[in-house]
Amino acid sequence: MLTVTTPSIEGKMIETHYGIVSGDAIVGANMFRDVFARVRDVIGGRAGGYEKALRAAKQAALDDMIAETEQLGANAIVGVDLDYEAVGESMLMVSATGTAVRVA
Incomplete structure (x- = not known):
């Protein structure tokens, strides 16, 4: 599926607009990941557990x-x-929201 942040697609003609489409995801942060993230915030570095959860939710x-x-x-x-x-x-x-279209 071609998915872009721009209002049009270069080299393609939009034939039909179907309207707004969306998807949602909610993730919970568990207690252990919270504790380790706070430790990393104090000593520096990246919170890998949060980053992985965020990528999965996206x-x-x-x-x-x-x-x-x-x-x-x-x-x-x-x-x-x-x-x-x-x-x-x-x-x-x-x-995530966008406009569903048919392109030629």
């Missing part, structure tokens, strides 16, 4: 958006936007 949100697009019969998504939002004290929500 991919899940994109996969949901792509599945919705395929159900509509579209073959591309333009104007893709990813948003991240804290939910409570220990959860993160990733939302």
